[in-house]
């Protein structure tokens with residue numbers, strides 16, 4: 001049975017270091033010591049201040065890095081942001097300040113190497129630094145996700161796909177969330193972190209994972225040597241049926257789920273956590289699928305009051321389904337694969353995933369699950 005540990009915590013340095021130390025004690029003996037090259041893989045989605053709850057909090061990164069340095073490890077801190085530069089995220093996200101004075105090598109993933117992640121993908125390009133480190137520590141954020149419901153430990157390692165190849169993987173996976181979830185699980189186990197820590201001290205609910213989400217204090221940080229087990233335990237604390245989490249279903253399909261984890265520490269259930277709206281992306285008989293896709297199923301929508309026509313959404317869209325239309329943003333819902341990369345990267349929180357009125361009525365009637 002895999003252990004998952006919950007620690008009550010705040011971002012206060014001393015209390016946090018103690019909590020993180022208890023999580024790091026889960027790492028198998030001998031995996032980290034003097035000279036071990038450890039890669040810290042945080043969630044650095046885009047430039048965002050810590051109070052937005054978009055990124056792994058810098059205080060968590062500091063606590064982990066301090067403990068590793070104390071243990072004699074060589075520490076590198078890297079990610080491949082979806083938008084914005086690594087340098088800007090280091091500044092805006094508070095990492096420059098948090099890591100000041102610590103011998104931590106901070107730089108973005110640049111080079112990729114191919115690694116076989118299993119059928120049907122075979123060898124795919126992933127960050128060399130993640131694959132060649134002696135040990136990877138996965139530093140995820142607990143937040144909602146318009147496409148995958150929650151982004152937790154398993155999904156965080158999708159950031160090991162370098163640069164703009166990421167949206168292309170969305171396109172290749174198409175509209176089927178389960179296909180994309182398989183890819184995420186396979187990437188995760190190819191990287192095989194020695195420890196996953198999920199920062200839920202200041203989590204995000206609602207329309208995450210970008211700036212459209214709402215920060216919510218849960219006061220908990222979670223650790224496990226197995227990210228799928230940590231994610232399952234987090235579903236339990238949120239009162240969420242893990243069968244509705246695509247990455248959990250994928251872990252089960254791929255034989256990565258080993259039943260209920262052994263939960264220890266400060267496990268307290270959370271009430272009223274707000275999840276993003278979700279409807280199926282494929283629905284109805286073939287001859288109606290086009291119409292349903294346009295008018296019934298969930299889709300990205302823009303709030304014109306917040307949109308500044310900055311172009312991040314059409315830059316990232318892998319399906320060419322969003323474009324500038326004068327001072328507005330226009331979507332082609334026939335082309336849109338509902339990956340919600342646009343929602344994720346919008347720097348102004350102007351996009352969200354919404355179900356059209358007809359879809360809401362059908363869901364109310366039980367026709368649309």
Ligand code: SF4
Pocket residue numbers: 302306307308309310311312313314329345346347348349350351
């Ligand atoms: S919707 Fe967001 S990302 Fe797209 S142009 Fe407007 S502000 Fe930029």
Ligand code: SF4
Pocket residue numbers: 300316317318319320321322331335336337338339340341342343
């Ligand atoms: S419009 Fe948004 S949700 Fe649709 S395919 Fe493009 S990035 Fe994905």
